[in-house]
Amino acid sequence: MSRNYRKEPLRIFIAAGHGGPDPGAVNAALGLTEAACNLSIAMLMQQELRRHGVQVKLSRYQDEEDRLKEQIAECNAYKPDFAVAIHTNAGGGTGFEVYYQMEPWANSKISLQMANLFDSNVCRYLTVHTRGVKTSRNLGWLNQVTAPCILVENFFIDGPRAAWYSAPEQLEKLSKAYVRAILECYGIPYQPDTTVTLRYRMVTDELTTAKNCACPAVQINGNYYVHLRQFSRSFGMAVYYDEKTKQILLYPPEYYTESEFQSGLLKISDFEDPASRALAGIGTGISIDEADSWHFDEYEEETP
Ligand SMILES: [Zn+2]
Structure with missing residues (x-):
């Protein structure tokens, strides 16, 4: 069966939450910052997506100030097919969660579909339970990005399994699960790196x-x-x-x-x-x- 390839390469924008003077959530005992976890995952996703011919732009490529307002403006200027904001949770709890866009209506279908794929791929490739797919009317990212988008919370940086989730192997698995979800959503076959x-x-x-x-x-x-x-x-x-x-x-x-x-x-x-x-x-x-x-x-x- 032959596949219909897209005329243009898929374009994905990834916002690596926080950075510079704003470390986001912190786990001082483990020496973890949310900004660093988010950037590691965004960079790994970029590498894996590019391997599949996808064009990728990150909101930042190093530890530098990167305010939400700038992320949104940069994302809207790039006009991606889809945008993902990467965050790490705090406040007690455990597991991955993902927020989808309810409005505009034209974006909500693919946003929910993508959120479900992120959730199922994380569940499958990390063999963990997730906190599921949610939505919120109070997230600036979901309200102001014009492309269809989602916002993910990787794991709880202060949760009981923070050390396990933040190990390099787990961050790599998490980023690959995210990439598999994006590829699956757009019908791009995953290519094993052999x-x-x-x-x-x-x-x-x-x-x-x-x-x-x-x-x-x-x-x-x-x-x-x-x-x-x-x-x-x-x-x-x-x-x-x-x-x-x-x-x-x-x-x-x-x-x-x-x-x-x-x-x-x-x-x-x-x-x-x-x-x-x-x-x-x-x-x-x-x-x-x-x-x-x-x-x-x-x-x-x-x-x-
Ligand atoms: Zn955050």
Whole structure:
């Protein structure tokens, strides 16, 4: 069954609550601040979302002042498909909770759907009970963000399981659960991060020269995907994306400039689907099956 890929990459805004002079909730005994937990989770989510070709903007990338008013203004200017505010709870209790947007009506359906997916994914991947899906009329984030959005409370920073929740493995699981929820909501398949080394024989120069090459690849549904930049480097070529003809060209390295290469790579919106993004060196890579124009044969291991 073929999927309909979005014409434009999905855009997600993530507000990492608090920061700088405002640490948010604090657990002095464990040396935890809400601002730091929120930022760790936001950064992990960004990495994982980008791996799936999603465009991501964070409200901050370091420990700096980041007031709610500025987060909302920045989010509205970015015009994301969806926005998530990351917070950590306090006041006694335990477990994750999520708030969805009731208004405007046009946002409420996807906001509630996303909130339910966040709740079920946290429950599943951390094997914990959650406090469920809620709403509130008093949260500025939900009231003033124009895109559909939610606000999550990761866990209770002063709760009985704060040490367990704030351990690096748990923060990573939490951020992956959030990312799985976002991907599921937009029908983007989750891709396990399974890198293998692919070996192949490259035939170049009008079939006169053969070269044994190796390149990192990701195996998805039985196909191997390579990152074109790494793939071409493995046989000594560089990638150039021609903005005018929208063609991917391979050059010997002396024939391209790094700046042209960089601008080609960053034009994600020029690519209709993951396969063409991958061809330009963005995302997970091209399928070997689709790559017959590259003139290479699968390398066969010699049996001793
Ligand atoms: Zn907070």
